[in-house]
Amino acid sequence: MTSRQVTLAEVAKEAGVSLATASRVLNGSTRQVSEELRERVLGTARRLGYLPNASAQALARNSSVLVGLVVHDIADPYFSSIAAGVTRIAEDAGLVVVLGTTGRDPRREVELVNTLRAHRARALVIAGSRTTDRSASRHLAEEITAFTAQGGRVACVSQAKLGTDTVVPANRSGARALARRLAALGHRRFAVLAGPPDLLVARDRLAGFRAGLADEGIDLPHANVITSGFTRDGGHAAVADLVAARTGATCVFAVNDVMALGAMAGLREHGLRVPEDVSVAGFDDIPTLRDLVPALSTVRLPLEEMGERAARLVLDDVVAAPRTVRVAGEVVLRASTSPPSGTGLR
Amino acid sequence: MTSRQVTLAEVAKEAGVSLATASRVLNGSTRQVSEELRERVLGTARRLGYLPNASAQALARNSSVLVGLVVHDIADPYFSSIAAGVTRIAEDAGLVVVLGTTGRDPRREVELVNTLRAHRARALVIAGSRTTDRSASRHLAEEITAFTAQGGRVACVSQAKLGTDTVVPANRSGARALARRLAALGHRRFAVLAGPPDLLVARDRLAGFRAGLADEGIDLPHANVITSGFTRDGGHAAVADLVAARTGATCVFAVNDVMALGAMAGLREHGLRVPEDVSVAGFDDIPTLRDLVPALSTVRLPLEEMGERAARLVLDDVVAAPRTVRVAGEVVLRASTSPPSGTGLR
DNA sequence: AGCGTGTTGGAAAGCGCTTTCCACGGACTT
DNA sequence: AAGTCCGTGGAAAGCGCTTTCCAACACGCT
Structure with a gap:
């Protein structure tokens, strides 16, 4: 029993004005309407429970109030933090956020943008790293x-x-700074849980870390770089490989916090203590993980703020050339890293 | 330079068929179209880069492809897990998820439903506890x-x-079962970090816990129930009150995991060890927190699955009387709880 | 009185699509 | 051979709104 909705036409008729007038009163317009008519329209609209049909408005105006937000996985705290920032700004601006999740499938990403385009979304925030897949990027x-x-x-x-x-x-620079700080603690043998080889963010962090080590005259042997998924389970699985590799590393850098989390769990299962036997550092500074024990050393990224910034970029009126907002990362050394004490992972 | 979109009419003209035929070919219909015309339409549509205007379709069909999802805070892992479940099902069904966040403001909640209504959203999932505020609930x-x-x-x-x-x-029953299991460990003096007094989910968990204790002949004094925010910081702040109250409790139940997380941090700051000095248990079993040390005892809720179930309820064709899907919670005792050893919180 | 000017109201033409209704043939009946 | 039915294509009427264009009117001038 889908009850018919009240339309503008009905409001107009009931109020004894034209459609145009009713529209002008109810849905904003530069045009003036006399106080008397305006009251009358407002009154009947309220009385009848009028609610504008957003689809019709979008069609007539050729623009919607929708803002797309594309993330890989909304359950991942990295993305949910960014999403919180985006939604805050968008909703404050009276817009409506459409959430799309890709599950890290580039085709799905394209599909989502297409869908948002079909909906005439006004703006779009795409969070999440590109990969080295050129063809996916092109599409x-x-x-x-x-x-x-x-x-x-x-x-x-x-x-x-x-x-x-x-x-x-x-x-890059965050990972580089982190590497230097870790080296300053006295570490000389490092291992990196590098995530997937085709993920740009992972590559950048690895490259930055390597550069930072190089700054200190430290080499990062190829065998000390373990690839895996970009997730908690990826970090966890990578530890097995890492331990098997007998790298002698005294400090492990996981390219993100959730991987570091998995890694710490894995190390514990191997009977290794953090930081006594091996130091561990991550990247992102996921809020929910700040109470971890031992507290995780990491590079803090203001995730919500990043979401906000992205949303603002996209909602600003003026469009210049593509702008780039660089967000600094702050190295935060906590209890998961200490000066090397043992012999490392052998 | 907003380039004009290709419309169905253009495709039809270019393909030399009527609007109706083009529509039938491109946007699903029970009506048959001969193979020849169908090919021709499909071909020109592809060639011209035709993309249906979702607003126009929604208007003409009087139904959209939108599914609303209303949560309090998408950065909260409880909600982001549920959101992941909802989006998975919705996207698999070819629908588009609109995300709204309330920031726990009941007015905002109403506003969001209103907006979704204006968009003729096909369905709506509202996650997050009601409060005791009758008027908000009524609206x-x-x-x-x-x-x-x-x-x-x-x-x-x-x-x-x-x-x-x-x-x-x-x-209720989850908290009750948890209480009994904790009592079975030997605890007799409990405290509860109960969250906000007007939040139903918090009340239910408190009531269930109390009932479970009663089953074991244990009383939960009023002074041992600390109210606070439903967040990590709430749990953290509550610990100060708890310690000051000198309850002698040997076991603390926080009504959700993030509160327990904050509580554990707070206890540490007070020089109290978990579980040696005091046991701690939570509720929800947030995935990201499963690697906590000491591992948090809790009641596991299948959050993603709950989101999926909700989405399925709302996408099923058949509508009977309002259905209720009860989801069981599984008590998971881990390292954060142990038999009482010391004198508790005095 | 006559004339711009500015303000306000309404008629109507879309916006891009779906869907009903009608027309037309050909294939089947009887 | 006439009548029926089905399969297919197109014309056109919406869906609910915005916005252009025109008309009417009230002013303030000269």
Whole structure:
């Protein structure tokens, strides 16, 4: 029993005014309407329980109130933090957030942008790292071009690879600074849980870390770099490989916090203590993980703020050339890292 | 330079068929179209890069492809887990998720449902506890009624208070079972970090816990129940009150995991060891917190699955009377709870 | 009185699509 | 051979709104 909705026409008729007048009163317009009519329309609208049909408005105005948000996995605290920032700004601006999750499938990413385009979304925030897959990137870029050609705005959070406004966290320099601080603790033998080899954010962090070590005259042997999933389980699984590799590392850098979390669990299962036997550091500073024991050394990224920044980029009126907002990372050394004491992972 | 979109009419003209035929080919219909025309339409559509205008379709069909998801705070792992479940099911069904966050403001909740109604969302999942605020509940109920009267489906995750399909976690019985298990460990003096007094989920868990203790002949003095925010910081702050209250409790139950997390941090700051000085248990079993040390005893709720169930309720074709899906909680005792050893919190 | 000017109201033409209704043939009946 | 039915295509009427364009009117001038 779907009850018919009250339409503008009904309100207009009931109030004894034209459709145009009712529209002007109820749905904002530069045009003036006399106080008397305005009251009358407002009154009947309220009385009848009028609610504008957003689809009809979007069609007539050729623009919606929708903002797309594309993430890999909303259950991942990295993305949910960014999402919180984006939604806050968008909702404050009276917009409506459409959430799309890709499950890290680049095709799905393209599909989502396409869907958002079909909905005439006004703007789009794409969070999550690109990969080295050129063809996937090209398809996405095409879709994004179509989106902007249509009048939509797009911002990415991550690599500035797509010719859009972008919020770029300091993956490289953050990891580099972290490496130096860890070296300053006295570590000389490092291992890195590097995540997937094709994920740019993971590559950047690895490269930065390596550069930081190089600054200190420390080499990171190829065998000390373990690839795995970019998740808690990835970090956990990588530890098995790491231990088997007998690298002698006294300090392990996981390219993100959830991997570090998995790694710490894995190390515990191997009877290794953190930081006594091996130091562990992560990246991101996930809020929920700040109470970990031992507290995780990491590079703090202001995730919610990054989401906010991206949303602002995309909601600002003025459009210049693609802008890049760089976000610094702050090295935070906590209890999971200490000066090396034992012989490391042998 | 917003480039004009290709419309169905253009495709039809270019393909030399009528609008109706083009529509039938491109946007699903029971009507048959001959193979020849179908090919021709499909071909030109592809060639021209036709993309249906979702607003126009929604208007003409009087139904959209949107599914609303209302949560308190998407950065909270409880909600982001549920959101992951909801989005998975919705996206698999070809629907588009609209995310709304309330920041725990009941007015905002009503506002969001209203917005979703304006968008003719096909369905709506409201996650997050109701409060004891009758007037807020009434307004929400009204808005929900309007939504369903319009043909939309609504499901809630939490209390079955709104006359909608609901996924109800076993807050009471889970907490009760937990209490009994903790009593079986030998504890006799308990404290509860109870969250906000007006939040139903918090109340239910407290009531269940109390009932479980009563089963074992244990009383929970009023002074041993500390109220606070439903967050990590709430749990953290509550610990100060708890310690000051000198309850002599040997076991603390926080009504959710993030509160327990904050509590454990607070206890550490007070020089108290978990579980040696005091045992701690939570509720929810947040995935990200499973690697905590000491591992947190809790009541496991299948959060993602709950989101999935809610989404399925709302996407099923058949509508019977409001259905209630009860989700059991499984008590998981881990290292944060042990038999009482010391004198408790004095 | 006559004339711009500015303000306000309404008629109507879309916006891009779906879907009903009708027309037309050909394949089947009887 | 006439009548029936089904399969297919198109014309056109919406869906609920915005916005352009025009008309009417009230002013303030000269």
